[in-house]
Amino acid sequence: MRVNNVNDLKAIAEKYNAEIGKYEHTIYVCGGGGCISSKCQDTKNFVDGYIKEQGLSDKVNVIFTGCMGTCAMGPVVLVEPERVYYVHVTPERAKEIIDRQILKGEVIEEYTFFDANLNKHIPCIDDIPFFAEQVQIVLNKCGKIPFDSVEAYIAKGGFTAAAKAFTMTQQQIIDEVTASGLRGRGGAGFPTGIKWSAGMKAQGEHKCIVCNADEGDPGAFMDRSAIEGDPFCLIEGMMIGGYAIGANNGYVYCRAEYPVAVERFNKALDIAREWGLLGKNVLGSGFDFDIELRIGAGAFVCGEETALMNSIQGERGEPRQKPPFPFESGLFNYPTIINNVETYYNIAEIINRGADWFAQYGVGKSKGTKVFALAGDVINTGIVEVPMGMSLRKLIFEIGGGITDGMKFKAAQMGGPSGGCITEKNLDTSVDYESLTALGAIMGSGGLIVMGENTCMVDTARFFMQFIQDESCGKCTPCRVGTKRMLEILERITQGKGTLEDLDTLEELSYTIKDTAMCGLGQTAPNPVLSTLANFRDEYVAHIVDKTCPAHICSALAHYYIVPEKCKGCTLCARNCPVQCISGKVKEPHVIDQDKCIKCGACMTNCKFGAVIKK
Amino acid sequence: MSDVAKNLSAADKETQANYEKLANVIDLYSGKEGCLIQVLHAAQEIFGYLPFEVQKFVADNMGFSVSYVSSVSSFYSFFSTTPRTKHDVKVCLGTACYVRGGKLLIEKLQELLGIGVGEATADNVFSIHVTRCVGACGLAPVVVVDDDVFKQVKPADIAGILDQYRGE
Numbered sequence: 001m002r003v004n005n006v007n008d009l010k011a012i013a014e015k016y017n018a019e020i021g022k023y024e025h026t027i028y029v030c031g032g033g034g035c036i037s038s039k040c041q042d043t044k045n046f047v048d049g050y051i052k053e054q055g056l057s058d059k060v061n062v063i064f065t066g067c068m069g070t071c072a073m074g075p076v077v078l079v080e081p082e083r084v085y086y087v088h089v090t091p092e093r094a095k096e097i098i099d100r101q102i103l104k105g106e107v108i109e110e111y112t113f114f115d116a117n118l119n120k121h122i123p124c125i126d127d128i129p130f131f132a133e134q135v136q137i138v139l140n141k142c143g144k145i146p147f148d149s150v151e152a153y154i155a156k157g158g159f160t161a162a163a164k165a166f167t168m169t170q171q172q173i174i175d176e177v178t179a180s181g182l183r184g185r186g187g188a189g190f191p192t193g194i195k196w197s198a199g200m201k202a203q204g205e206h207k208c209i210v211c212n213a214d215e216g217d218p219g220a221f222m223d224r225s226a227i228e229g230d231p232f233c234l235i236e237g238m239m240i241g242g243y244a245i246g247a248n249n250g251y252v253y254c255r256a257e258y259p260v261a262v263e264r265f266n267k268a269l270d271i272a273r274e275w276g277l278l279g280k281n282v283l284g285s286g287f288d289f290d291i292e293l294r295i296g297a298g299a300f301v302c303g304e305e306t307a308l309m310n311s312i313q314g315e316r317g318e319p320r321q322k323p324p325f326p327f328e329s330g331l332f333n334y335p336t337i338i339n340n341v342e343t344y345y346n347i348a349e350i351i352n353r354g355a356d357w358f359a360q361y362g363v364g365k366s367k368g369t370k371v372f373a374l375a376g377d378v379i380n381t382g383i384v385e386v387p388m389g390m391s392l393r394k395l396i397f398e399i400g401g402g403i404t405d406g407m408k409f410k411a412a413q414m415g416g417p418s419g420g421c422i423t424e425k426n427l428d429t430s431v432d433y434e435s436l437t438a439l440g441a442i443m444g445s446g447g448l449i450v451m452g453e454n455t456c457m458v459d460t461a462r463f464f465m466q467f468i469q470d471e472s473c474g475k476c477t478p479c480r481v482g483t484k485r486m487l488e489i490l491e492r493i494t495q496g497k498g499t500l501e502d503l504d505t506l507e508e509l510s511y512t513i514k515d516t517a518m519c520g521l522g523q524t525a526p527n528p529v530l531s532t533l534a535n536f537r538d539e540y541v542a543h544i545v546d547k548t549c550p551a552h553i554c555s556a557l558a559h560y561y562i563v564p565e566k567c568k569g570c571t572l573c574a575r576n577c578p579v580q581c582i583s584g585k586v587k588e589p590h591v592i593d594q595d596k597c598i599k600c601g602a603c604m605t606n607c608k609f610g611a612v613i614k615k
Numbered sequence: 616m617s618d619v620a621k622n623l624s625a626a627d628k629e630t631q632a633n634y635e636k637l638a639n640v641i642d643l644y645s646g647k648e649g650c651l652i653q654v655l656h657a658a659q660e661i662f663g664y665l666p667f668e669v670q671k672f673v674a675d676n677m678g679f680s681v682s683y684v685s686s687v688s689s690f691y692s693f694f695s696t697t698p699r700t701k702h703d704v705k706v707c708l709g710t711a712c713y714v715r716g717g718k719l720l721i722e723k724l725q726e727l728l729g730i731g732v733g734e735a736t737a738d739n740v741f742s743i744h745v746t747r748c749v750g751a752c753g754l755a756p757v758v759v760v761d762d763d764v765f766k767q768v769k770p771a772d773i774a775g776i777l778d779q780y781r782g783e
Contacts, residue, residue, distance in 0.1 A: 033750055033751055033753075034751060034753045034754055034766075036764070037751055037754055037757070037764035037765075037766050038754075038766060070753075071751075071752075071753025071754060072753045072754060072766075072767075074754075215750065216747075216748070217710075217748070218708075218709030218710040218711070218712075218713075218747050218748035218752075219709055219710035219711045219748065219752050220748070220750075220752075221748075221750035221751070221752050221753070224750040256656070256693050257746070257748070257749050257750065258750060259762070292647075294652070294653065295652070295653065295656060296652075296691075296693075297652055297655070297656065297691030297692070297693040297694060298691050298692035298693035298694075299690065299691050299692065300747070311652065312649060313648070313649035314648075314649035314650055314651030314652050314653070314687065315649070315651075315687060316686060316687055316690040317690060317691070318690075332648055332649070373752055373753075374753075375710070375711035375752035375753060375755060376710070376711050376714045376715065376752075376755070377714060377715070381711075381752065381753035381754075381755070382753045383753075413710065416710065447710070447752075449710045449711055449714060449752075451714055455714055460714075463708075463710070463713055464710075467747065470747075471747075473690075601722075605770070
């Protein structure tokens, strides 16, 4: 069918709601990235089959959704109307849930969410701190509707914002977005309204609106989850943006590492075209708009807006010199406005509910919410959306559930290879653009890697520099050569061959690269080094002066010892040592010759008694 | 006809069919601007990799020079100019996986397969690759074999994972 106006939307919503209203129970099976890897498709197939087999098809509705958030506990399942949240739901557990929860009304507590802080299972999703402390604007439909149903999206108010926007002038939309205080969620935080205003005023035969879905920061998977779980919301956000600036063509540039997002978004595009929600005369508004999905090919630099445009054009993803800025001359040299995925996901709600509603969330100049991908040494890894201004402590320890394995918190790394780390003393900092920048970190796109005490910060800096070195496109010298020199210095330090002068050189190089590199990748590349130098200088000094790695990570600085009390003299270590530096008689404690040891760790891996330790 | 000749002609036929498929893809994109990367994706999907001949075919049929096509294909890490092994074993070294011990998985793989990163086993069954974040950070550390994601992998799990693909 074709949707021509608001009444059509209303009719579709009513029909869909009546349809789902007739079921007594709904089983939501998460089909997010994390759950897919945990074989949620098997669970979904089993539930479908078993419901049919038990003759429950007219009583129980089974919905395959996008990411619900707790990615490490997959496959997860939510049962309504009780709102019981089950984790690690294998087909066997699913059978039990249907037999007992659905048919007998029993809650199977041991299969529900376990809160490590409270040390107990919490059956109802609304009582779980991980969910209860969130405010969802961007993810308000993700994980709650079938990702491939435009009717479900419309039933949740989908496309009403676009319909409303088409009754407004371009200026009115831009004023609303400006007043909301929405800023770019890709990391830099440029005010979206100002950007769109420049796009509207730009003169050009054609204009383009682009979505940056090249979520390249390692440790970030927010955009992936949003697109996979609620693809129509991106279409609607871009459509409103296109109308506001006067662009009829939209492009989504998605990284090739996200095949599921690509597949689901392509399907959503087809459905939207079929329903008259893309193409000529969208929603009967007289406005023509369509979106094309372009897939990247594995280059981090393509997340930089000008490199991204070159890549969409089928060229090498090298950045362009600015000016001209994209709004003057961007994709195919047309005036172009480019925003991040998450930015577009805020638009429909801002138009529907108004700027004041949106601006009630957040603090200072940072309005609304921010989606974070919690990962690393944190208990509840996954996707969370919180109002700006929440403290990092609350984010990591209440929502995130704290640090794994009883470790002590060491640092939170934000903003990936362009960002920095926040330490214990700044954990109460408010999560907003200004406060984080003041600490030498950045909001970034939302990757939040929590690091426990067993992380070496020098090695982390080396890791990011290695990443940047691999991904530098090579076009400008500061980035191509400068990051190579920085990497070499960091490698020397982690091998115990650094000097204290190296630290000065690192700093000098950092500032030079920041000042002179051509694009954002190079200009921000030294940040992890500067940030770790500022917060963990003592660790650098320990590597250089004491020749030790306090976290026992840097293998060149590690020393392996055999604890005599634990050694059974089984000779396994000696037989596996590639340089024959372990000696000892059978059934007697063995000893490692420190001078000959090459620190490969083979003895430690092979010891069955935990007698080999690393110091 | 000898068996060898029969096989050869079957292989030739397959190659021929692949080029026809690729020509269709190029046709499909002909009206749109800047589709080289999308065509190269399709070509790699069809041929498994992008040998010189395929890049030349793309260049000739899209009106580019071969050097231009090569400049683009060599820029992106997804494009490979060498044949793939039967199974690609990719260890994620994104930040989360790195922090959770991805490095140890690489070491274990190298030890078990006796090859380095970017290399293939002699029987062309496995190759080891490092990948930068597959967006499964909640499951860190992960290993991806072909399209299957293995979560929260420990070095001790590696041998079992490889065994699942050995017999195939």
